[in-house]
Amino acid sequence: MNIYTYPNSSIVREVSFVKSDGGSLRAYLTAAEGADPKLLYAAMCHLADEGLQCIPSFENGRPVLEVRGIGKEQSLLKLLEEKGSVVGAPRVIKELGEKTGFMDKVKKRSLLASGMTFLGGDVCFAMYGYKDSSKLDIAAAMAYALGTASTLILARKDQSDLQIKDISKKMAAYMRSQQTGIPNDCAVNSIIAEHNKSTLKKTDDYLRQYPSEMFNMFTGLAGALIAIAAYKGKVLGKPTANAFKEAAEKLVGRGSTLTGHALQEAAQAKAISAMRKEGWGDVGLGLMTTASGAFGALVTEKAHDPDAPKKTGVAAMWQWMQEHPLSIAGGGYLVSTMCHAWSTGVAWKSGDSERRKAVKWRVGFIVTNVIAEILLAISSKGHGDGVVSDRSVDDSVIALAADLIIQQPKKLQPTLIDQVADFLGQPNILALKDRDVRKELEDRVAQMRENPWAKAQGQAIKASTAPIEKRTETDPEKMHIWQEKVAKAASITPSPLIH
Numbered sequence: 203m204n205i206y207t208y209p210n211s212s213i214v215r216e217v218s219f220v221k222s223d224g225g226s227l228r229a230y231l232t233a234a235e236g237a238d239p240k241l242l243y244a245a246m247c248h249l250a251d252e253g254l255q256c257i258p259s260f261e262n263g264r265p266v267l268e269v270r271g272i273g274k275e276q277s278l279l280k281l282l283e284e285k286g287s288v289v290g291a292p293r294v295i296k297e298l299g300e301k302t303g304f305m306d307k308v309k310k311r312s313l314l315a316s317g318m319t320f321l322g323g324d325v326c327f328a329m330y331g332y333k334d335s336s337k338l339d340i341a342a343a344m345a346y347a348l349g350t351a352s353t354l355i356l357a358r359k360d361q362s363d364l365q366i367k368d369i370s371k372k373m374a375a376y377m378r379s380q381q382t383g384i385p386n387d388c389a390v391n392s393i394i395a396e397h398n399k400s401t402l403k404k405t406d407d408y409l410r411q412y413p414s415e416m417f418n419m420f421t422g423l424a425g426a427l428i429a430i431a432a433y434k435g436k437v438l439g440k441p442t443a444n445a446f447k448e449a450a451e452k453l454v455g456r457g458s459t460l461t462g463h464a465l466q467e468a469a470q471a472k473a474i475s476a477m478r479k480e481g482w483g484d485v486g487l488g489l490m491t492t493a494s495g496a497f498g499a500l501v502t503e504k505a506h507d508p509d510a511p512k513k514t515g516v517a518a519m520w521q522w523m524q525e526h527p528l529s530i531a532g533g534g535y536l537v538s539t540m541c542h543a544w545s546t547g548v549a550w551k552s553g554d555s556e557r558r559k560a561v562k563w564r565v566g567f568i569v570t571n572v573i574a575e576i577l578l579a580i581s582s583k584g585h586g587d588g589v590v591s592d593r594s595v596d597d598s599v600i601a602l603a604a605d606l607i608i609q610q611p612k613k614l615q616p617t618l619i620d621q622v623a624d625f626l627g628q629p630n631i632l633a634l635k636d637r638d639v640r641k642e643l644e645d646r647v648a649q650m651r652e653n654p655w656a657k658a659q660g661q662a663i664k665a666s667t668a669p670i671e672k673r674t675e676t677d678p679e680k681m682h683i684w685q686e687k688v689a690k691a692a693s694i695t696p697s698p699l700i701h
Contacts, residue, residue: 204275206292213241214287218261219275222594226362229278230259230266233654242267242658243387245287250392252281255363257389258656259601260646265653268598270363313414313528316577317353319570324350326566333560338431342424349420356413362595364411369599369631370394376625377606382618385609387659390602414581415499418531422495425538429488436481441473448554449473476552483545487538494534501527507629509636532579539571596632600639604646605656619643 205218216232233242246256246267255270272278282288324346331339370393374384384391441449450469453460460468504524513521523530546564553561603626607618623640626632632639650656 205295206279207295208288208290208292210290211288213237213245214282217279217282217288217292220261222362226270227272227275228594229269229272229275230261230264231269231282231655232264232266237654239654239658241287242655245282245285246392246655246658248285248287249281250395254278255366255393256655257366257393257598257601258605258650258653258659259598260649260653265649265655267655268601270366270598312577313353313417313581316574316581317350317417319574319577320346320350321354323567323570323574326563326570330560330563330567333563334557336431336435338427338434342427342431345420345424345427349417349424352416352420353413356410356416361411362598365595366598366602367393369595370602372631373599373603373606373622373625377622380621382610382614384606385659388609389605389659393602414528418495418498420495421535422492422499425488425491425493425495427488428491429485432481432484432488436477436484439477439481441470441477442554442556444556445473445477445554446470449552473552476548480545480548480552483541483548487541487545490534490538490541494531494538497534498527498531501530503527505629505633507633509627510629528581529579532575532577532581535575535578536572539568539575542571543568596634599626599632600642600646601650603643604650605653605659607643607647608650608656609659615647619647 203218203220205216207216208214212234214231215234215237218230218232219227220230221227231245249256249269253271255268257268257270259266259268261268269278279288279292324343327346328340328343331337331341331343370390374390374394377384446466446469449472450465453465453469453472458465458468501524503526504521506521506525512518542564546561546568549561549564550558603622607615607622610618620640623643624636626643627634627636627639
C-alpha cells in the first residue's frame, strides 16, 4: 500500500491505495482538517463524473472517501491534481502491507489460472482434429478456444466494483419500495448513474460479470461437437484400409494361424471393434462435457444463508450444489477427461501408425485439462445470490447504506437501520447474519455522522463541479490564497448534478 500525503492541500490531505484480494485497486482519500464541505463535495462530483465509485467510509478508524474503479495510482493522483483537490508535491510512504500466500492468490484468481492452463489443451485438441482430418473435432477445438478466451479476457478483472453497483441498484429499488426517497447527492445515487461510459465500456462491464458462464457455454458446445464427430466417424464409420492391414499384421505377429479370407475377416472385426469402443468412449465424454457445461452455465451460484435452518437429504445436497456450481462442473469435466484418457488408450493401442500421429496430441490435451479442471473446481463464479468477491465489498456496501441513512430525516433513521439491515442480510444480497449486519450498520451510521465526506453531501447543495483551474504555484501561501478563491467560486455556482 502506497500513501501520498499533501501537507499544503486544504481539500484532500492524504491518498492511500489498497489492492483487493481479487487484484483491483481502491483508494482512500482523507480530507484536510477544516476542509470546506463545498469543496469536498465538488471533489467527489469530479471523481464521479469520471465513472469512479465514491463512498464515504472508514479505513482503520479514519473517516475517508473510498474510491473504486481506478486503474492505476498515478491516474487518480493526476485527476485529483488537475481538479485542484490536491496541491504541491506529495510525500510518499511505501508500505509492504500483508503478503498474500501463493495458494490464496491461486484461489482468488483460479478461474483465470484455469483458462491459462486450458489454453495449452485447446492447442493440442486443435492439432488432434487437424491430424485426424476431422472437421467436427476442429470445430470443437475452436469452441474450446472461445471458452478459454472468455476466461482470459473477461476474468482478468476483479468484479467487486460491478457487485457494488449491482447491490446499489437493488438498494435504491428497495428504498423506493419502502416509500423512502433517494437523495440526489448521496453516494448510492452517484454509483448507479452512468457517468461518461461508452457503449463499449458498458458492454465490457456486462460481459465480465459472466466469464464462467461464457466458458461453460462454449465448452458444452465443444462436448456436443465431439460426441457428434465420434458417433458419425467412429460408431458409424469404417476403419481405413491401412488400419485393416496393420490389424492383420498384428494378428500374424501374435502367432495367429489364420490365412487368406479368414485372416482378413478377423482383422476387420478387430479394427472395427476397437474403433466402435473408442467411438462410444468419445460419445460418452462429449455428452458428459455438455452436461457439465450446461450445469456450470445455467445454475446460479448462491451464498450460504447463515440465518436459514439447516437442510437435510436431497435438499441439503442441492443447496451445496448451488453454493458450488463450478465444483460440480469441474468434477464433471474431470470425469469426462478420464473417459477421454480411456478412449485415447484404446486408440493408441488399436490404431494404426497414421492414427497414432493424431492420437498423441490427445495426451497433451488430457494432461493440461486435468490441471485446469481442478483449478476450475475450486473457483467461484464471483457473482450470484449473496456472492461477493471479498470482504471489502461487504464493508463498502454497509458504508453506502449508512451514508444513505444519514441523508434521511433523523427521526426516520432508527427505523431505516432495521429495514436496511434486513435487506442487506438477505441471502441474495450479502448473505450475512441479520443480527451481525444490524449491529455493524448501527455502528457505521453513528460513525458516518462525523465523516466530513458524508456531511459534505448534505451541506454542499450548491457546490460547483466546474473544472478547477490548474495552477503552477509552489509557494504554500499562494496555494492557500488560490484555494480560498475556489471556495468562494464554489459557494455561488450551482452544481449541474443537483436537481
